[in-house]
Amino acid sequence: MNVEKKQLRFPPRYRYMLIKIVTLTLLFLALFFIIGVYGLHATSSSKFCSSCHEMKPEYYTWKASTHSEVDCVKCHTEPGIKQIAKDKADGVIKGLRNEQVTTAAIIRMPKEISNSKCEKCHNMATRGVSASGDIIIPHQQHSDKKIKCTQCHSNVAHGEIADRNMTFKTDYDKWDSKVGKAAMADLKFIRPKMETCMDCHIARKITTECSACHTTGMVPDSHKKADFKTKTHGIIAKTDLKDCNACHKYMSTATLEGYEEVSVIDKYLNKDGGQSNKNEHAYAKENTFCQACHQTRPASHTQSFIGSHGEQASKNEEKCYTCHEPNQSNTASDNTVNCSTCHQMKHRNNWRDRHPIPVENVKKPEARCYTCHAEKTCTSCHKSNKD
Numbered sequence: 001m002n003v004e005k006k007q008l009r010f011p012p013r014y015r016y017m018l019i020k021i022v023t024l025t026l027l028f029l030a031l032f033f034i035i036g037v038y039g040l041h042a043t044s045s046s047k048f049c050s051s052c053h054e055m056k057p058e059y060y061t062w063k064a065s066t067h068s069e070v071d072c073v074k075c076h077t078e079p080g081i082k083q084i085a086k087d088k089a090d091g092v093i094k095g096l097r098n099e100q101v102t103t104a105a106i107i108r109m110p111k112e113i114s115n116s117k118c119e120k121c122h123n124m125a126t127r128g129v130s131a132s133g134d135i136i137i138p139h140q141q142h143s144d145k146k147i148k149c150t151q152c153h154s155n156v157a158h159g160e161i162a163d164r165n166m167t168f169k170t171d172y173d174k175w176d177s178k179v180g181k182a183a184m185a186d187l188k189f190i191r192p193k194m195e196t197c198m199d200c201h202i203a204r205k206i207t208t209e210c211s212a213c214h215t216t217g218m219v220p221d222s223h224k225k226a227d228f229k230t231k232t233h234g235i236i237a238k239t240d241l242k243d244c245n246a247c248h249k250y251m252s253t254a255t256l257e258g259y260e261e262v263s264v265i266d267k268y269l270n271k272d273g274g275q276s277n278k279n280e281h282a283y284a285k286e287n288t289f290c291q292a293c294h295q296t297r298p299a300s301h302t303q304s305f306i307g308s309h310g311e312q313a314s315k316n317e318e319k320c321y322t323c324h325e326p327n328q329s330n331t332a333s334d335n336t337v338n339c340s341t342c343h344q345m346k347h348r349n350n351w352r353d354r355h356p357i358p359v360e361n362v363k364k365p366e367a368r369c370y371t372c373h374a375e376k377t378c379t380s381c382h383k384s385n386k387d
Contacts, residue, residue, distance in 0.1 A: 046073075054172060056172045056175040057161050057170065057180075060177055060180025061158045062180075063180055064180040064184040065156060065184055067156060067157045075113050075117050112154075114148075115148060115149050118149040124142075134214055134215050135213055135215075136212070136213050136214065136215060147200075151200070155191075194246065197213065198250055210247075222236060234284075234319075237283065238279070242260075244280075244283070248290070251287070251289035252286075252290075253288045254288050256286055280322075281319075284322045285323070285325075294323045295323070320339075324337065324339055326339045326340065327340050
């Protein structure tokens with residue numbers, strides 16, 4: 001009897017209910033697991049990112065980039081189950097909201113992509129070759145010094161579209177693959193800039209010699225022509241001084257100012273005070289790299305050149321000013337002959353017309369000149385007729 005009582009303690013209906021609860025629980029857990037796996041896969045796709053209205057520019061530029069085979073989450077999601085769950089939840093919430101409001105703010109990343117993200121695909125120890133084949137980039141040395149990959153390669157996937165104001169109050173519906181390819185077509189917004197390298201080297205007191213980063217010196221084709229130094233380099237500098245300065249400013253021991261591109265504000269609002277009057281002639285005098293040649297006496301300046309230099313100067317005075325200062329005399333540290341060394345201001349502006357006595361035909365100082373002028377002063381530049 002006792003055995004029968006124990007067996008009948010739980011009626012059949014309770015046993016069935018318990019089995020049903022366990023079965024339903026396992027079913028819900030299985031469904032939750034399947035949905036979770038599917039949801040994780042769906043929200044990890046780059047296509048999911050484009051479902052957010054304001055992310056279309058980022059999606060289509062990434063699609064046109066060299067990293068198009070790397071899903072967005074590979075770079076933009078931190079490791080760890082907890083962080084992944086948080087990122088997915090935030091993404092789903094934004095998707096469910098279906099916000100179609102055009103934002104007035106520029107999208108910025110809250111923090112830079114870590115080196116570990118890049119190193120999943122790129123081996124710093126073997127990455128020593130660049131696309132051009134000329135640049136020497138020891139990536140491992142930069143990594144050892146804790147230089148972040150994004151300091152040089154931040155634009156590789158999106159081409160500075162935020163800095164170019166392409167995401168600011170834009171019509172997101174017009175963004176597609178064609179627009180993305182057009183935005184990524186200009187390589188200057190994608191490749192690392194030389195200025196970035198040089199600024200970092202200068203700040204860290206590392207050499208800025210061309211040979212430190214370039215195997216060939218990166219000499220342009222125009223520089224290889226036989227007459228480049230003697231004839232054409234000045235003409236090229238006149239038409240594109242900004243391009244010359246991009247390389248040669250780092251070769252000067254003196255700081256060069258006023259040769260950078262004029263800002264939009266100075267260009268359009270401060271027309272009188274914002275513009276720089278500096279040209280290629282001023283550049284040749286201020287850049288110490290140029291002075292190495294420009295302070296050497298040209299072959300055309302022979303012993304007899306002094307007699308005809310005035311006629312030559314009248315044809316193109318500005319060309320002379322590439323080396324000579326018109327209103328400055330020589331200094332002890334400068335061996336360049338300047339105009340005011342010989343041509344004082346009283347000798348200029350048709351001085352013969354104002355001279356007290358007629359001197360139209362006088363080419364050299366005469367004895368009568370020294371009645372008023374000091375012979376020693378005049379003969380320091382002019383040869384006397386009595387010689």
